[in-house]
Amino acid sequence: MAFKLIYSVVLLLTLWSTAGCDFLVEGVLQMECHDRYFMIAVDLAATGGPRFEAVDETGTYAITEDYAAKCGYSIGVLSLLGLVEFRASYFSCHTEKDDGFSFRFNLITTYDGEDAYYALNKTCSPPLPWSPREVTCEVNYMEVSVRSEIPCPAGFSDNWSTLEPLYSASTQDWQVTFQNLDEQLPPMNLSQARRKGYVFDLAHDRIVFRTPYGQPESYSTEVNGIPVEVVHATVFSRQSWVVIMVDMIAACSMDAGSYHSGYMIWDTPEALYPSLGSTQISLGLNGKLVEQAAAEQKGFIMARYNSTVKIGIPYNAEGGYRKSFVSNGIFEFYIFNLYLKQTSVDERHEETALRFHRTLVTPLLPSSLFTEDQTDVAEGEFTVYLGKVPRDVELTSLQLNGQEFEVPFSNAKTYTLTEFSKENAAMLHKLDINYTLIAIPGNDPYYYTVSVTALMAVSPPSFDASCTVSGIDFKLAYRSFDYLWDISIGSDRLTPALAARRGYTMSNDSHSLLLSVPLFTPGYKYQDITLKDFLGTFTILVRDHDTSEAKTSTIKTCLFNTTELIICSTNGWMTVVADLAVVLQSGEIPTKTHLMNSLCVPKEVDGTRVLFSFPLHSCGSIVKLSKGNVTYQNKIYFVRSENVTEGMTVQCTYPLASLQRLFSIHKFESDKEGFGNIIPFVEPTKAVPTRTTTEMTTTVAPQRTRTPSLHLPSFYPTARYIKVYRVQNQLPYLNKGTKETMQEKRFPRF
Template identity: 90%
Template sequence: MAFQLIYSVALLLSLWSTARCDFFVEGVLQMECHDRYFMIAVDLAATGGPRFEAVDGTGTYAITEDYAAKCGYSINVLSLLGLVEFRASYFSCHTEKDDGFSFRFNLITTYDGEDVYYALNKTCSPSLPWSPREVTCEVNYMEVSVRSELPCPAGFSDDWNTLEPLYSASTQGWQVTFQNLDEQLPPMNLSKARREGYVFDLAHDRIVFRTPYGQPESYSTEVNGVPVEVVHATLFLRQSWVAIMVDMIAACSMDAGSYHSGYMIWDTPEALYPSLGGTQISLGLNGKLGELAAAEQKGFIMARYNSTVQIGIPSNAEGGYRKSFVNNGIFEFYIFNLYLKQTSVDEQHEETALRFHRTLVTPLLPSSLFTEDQTDVAEGAFTVYLGKVPRDVELTSLQLNGQEFEVPFSDANTYTLTEFSKENAAMLHKLDINYTLKAIPGNDPYYYTVSVKALIAVSPPSFDASCTASGIDFKLAYRSFDYLWDISIGSDRLTPALAAEHGYTMSNDSHSLLLSVPLFTHGYKYQDITLKGFLGTFTILVRDHNTSEVKTSTIKTCLFNTTELIVCSTNGWMTVVTDLAVVLQSGEIPTIHLMNSRCVPKEVDGTRVLFSFPLHSCGSTVELSKGDVTYQNKIYFVRYENVSEGMTVQCIYPLASLQRLFSIHKFESDKEGFGNIIPFVTSTKGVQTCTTTEMTTTVAPQRTRTPSLHLPSFYHTARHVKVYRVRNKLPYLKKGTKDAMQEMRLPRF
């Protein structure tokens, strides 16, 4: 508040003279002599509602509202500016009129309930010579002064009736009579006239007459449509057969002004006083007169029409003042302290100078706030400007979609919007802004609301992927709208729990998602398996959050070195890479096959072999447990006509994942199988059954397994799995051994 007040005071003082007080008085901002009046500017806040007293040799006189209008003072409280402006006419009641005009006043302020008096003294000399007749139309009174030495008229008046009241026996000494539109009123002496509120004086060889507005003897009329107040007083003195008469007439335009198209318009008749060749105009604001040409350069306009002078003051005129007002909207009004001088010359070549002091106020004008949406979709943030906010209106609070934010609203405040709607690969964001504004000073709030929208083209997120020696790494840099999609591995949504279950390493924060997928974990697909290497492929799916529809995927295939592995595919194939060095003697390269001797390795490299065969071929057996189906085969090698068992290989599938096997008679698993490679430790010569104790070896990096699912109750395993004895002689078993082995085969389709 202090800054606002200082700013307003500085603004107004910049329009006044730079002359300062001759001495320092607390609260007095300025004392200044003008061409026809003396002015004091007082700080309203510092003086707490000041009062003034006039001082002369006879005593002190309180300047009340009525006394001010009678004695030539005007007190203008500019509360919006925090100022009080006091003006005193050079012919005011208690002015000492010697060589100059000397003013003495007491400024009375109140502190802690006590009156404090400051003496303010100033002597002024008029800067301009006096015209034969001078008229001042102040805000609260009219004043006219004429030279006391009047020129002789060129002829005598033919209207002898105007002299009749002067010859009454009661008219002794100076008398005054008033004339209205219809009649001339009876004369009264000056003492009675003073009691009625009129003042007559003689100073500096000038006769002065002053009257407040609205006196009974004044009258209102219209001149060319402009309201005018007139007081027509005739001052006379009768001595014997000689009568001295002084015509004192004050006529002032009472136009209150009007506002139109950015201008405050004020009218005055051009011929309030007799004039030959029109009138000359000079004008300004706040007591400063300037030539018309200079005023027009500042945006003022002056026009004459129908014997009327019309002044136009632009709303942004320097020296004007504006104020905001809140009442179910933001309004503004402008205040102009117009000072105008109108000079005319009559047929006797006598000049009349007419001065107006008028405070003009515009009506309440709506302040048209506006918003400018400068949102850049690429930045992912709304940028909205509120424009044409008056300087005396401040933002007190702000709501975004109903959420309150502190003021001032800085870049440090962020607010994430939820999705408004999404169609055709675009997302519409909507921001409802509620500005709360207040005029200063003032307590009434004004709420200004606006809604802005941003249509953002969106696409599903895409991962960066890279191969490592032990697996594949995926990285996703989050965007503000990536919450619209779900990340999944197959049909399962990627969560920390899922990652822990399958052995993934996942790091997830508000900026990025990092996922490391070790080789042979759930979700890999394997292709082109050779003893030199194989391709491992891992797929991450991006699904619509609402419909679970797959929108895009990130597929990464990497080349890995082959060590030892077993792959149990969903289409019923077992692929095995193993090293038989643990069961072979050094340098030995035997013949190697599966249980069916015709099933030999696809590749052999020393003791390393690669088999790939359908699960239901090559003599594989099937074992059915409560929840799983196990397909098993064995790797044999022949040396020196002896057959030895080297490895047992298994693929175990959850029974529930094989439902298509029983419905369409085709092997197709919903999940990959779980593989085991079991070394056979002891080898024998001749014909032996495999009765030696087996050691099951399960190597975690060489298997893919998901948790087994319980078989639904509507699957009847006994009706879909048949057991057969082996009828064909096995080529690698001698007689007597076939009854020792059984084979459970699935029918060939």
């Protein structure tokens, strides 16, 4: 007969933790001796739907549903956690009952159609002494045992050895009769009783009687309104003129329990067996008994009234289990494996110990989900919590405003909500959320929907700026509404093409904008230049996307170390920091340093380093015109010997298109910064003129140019400096329509 489950419930079981357990064979988590039974816990996943066989000296016996109830076994499948719990009574069939109780079982697992057998053996000694009468109300059978020492008149032997072969099919001496509410049934021999599913045995000087529930000879009744199943068996033997009779009564409460105000309530009559006073109660879950006082400290309720014992188990009791269920909503139910011992003492001071194993299940209870809106309007982020989600319920999918999203969310993805309205610098956003949840295990979905809104004041974005050795870094963390603004450098909108053209390093994704601006790239302004350091300032503007009106700006000024630089400003000044060491011999210090006009001397000198700052039209500067450009050139001189003067040529080149005025008035204006160069040279001393303010031309000896061997950081180029503003081109000194090629010209110094 195929194995059927005695009861199959889906549990969230925390009792069987593998921590600290010895793995006896593959898939076996634990084997324990309890007060009146032996227990095996098996990993369901590891054993692939296990089966059990009982083993004794006569052979092996498959433990099916019917055989388990008759022979004192119970099997519980805890499928959610993937466990099987097997219990065997100490008086179960095939148990060797010598000094202790020895159990032998085969665990059978099946993989790919192949069976594997594992032998499980254990010997137990009951930790508690036996009461004169003990009754066990298991989930699938009733069992009663009484001691065999019965008081007799003097001279009569108390020898019960004839009961030893009770289980043997050849025994005819002993008979049993059953009694129900109305009549005494005809007696039958023990072989007939065994064929009906009853078991009688003698072990450890105790007479044992066991029966499955629902036998024809048992009957149901009510005691104080509580359903009770009773089987009343009397075994007897006629030996000569003496009749020996043993009364075996098993009575068990069949109350299924009820749920009320957060408690699972279970009732049993207090007087199932005669008692001189109140019965003693100890109870617990999952086979662990504690005394009444200790149980009450854990939240259990035990009350007596009208000869009834009422047990209350809190819904969140430790050792209880819960399970979610989806059906047009989310529901939950709780499961409790109640273990209760009830002890009574009769008028002869004989003790009866009654033990119950009961699986109690609450009705389906609604599990009310709720949402908590913690949207941060300032950050522009919806944050919505879904609360009271049972731990065995999973979110499988999510829709936001009708768009499907992967679960769990990826931090790499963002979602911009549709703008509903934008008035008076405020924006209304609405988020419709559709949660799809399922109970595990299971496939039936439950949909939970909620809508949240946020009225958001829209403010321009703001950059974080930081100084680096080589420039300034800007960072902008995007908000969902930052698309309402444009970022610009001056009048030019910041784009990847602009950044590449100007030498910026730009990283832009859906989360943030990172902009690294190296020194001396377009957009900087410089102040307080000395041979030691100088200030560099860079400005980023935020403009309204629709009107291009500048709303806010981020201005960052940093202090940088000065090495060699040349700055060609938009207002017509050249600022140069040069290191003459490239044209000097090692250790040599220059003297009499000046520009082409010897009256123009450095603002600062530090060894071989000099600082000049002068208007482009002054200090003897030479102006050179070429196609599309104008170059202002001057020279830094120092006397090297009586015949040779060495130095450096410094020059600023401007595109003609960016110059607003040129030569018509003595004012320099450009909407673009110039490009500068510092070029070492050597020329005869006689070629160095003494300039006056009226000189127009000078004969200059051929110039020897050599590339400086400067060891400068890469962020100090010799060209592009200082941001300027674009204006209309004006070249008043040119005759319109002429095709004359501009030649190098000298202009007065100013």
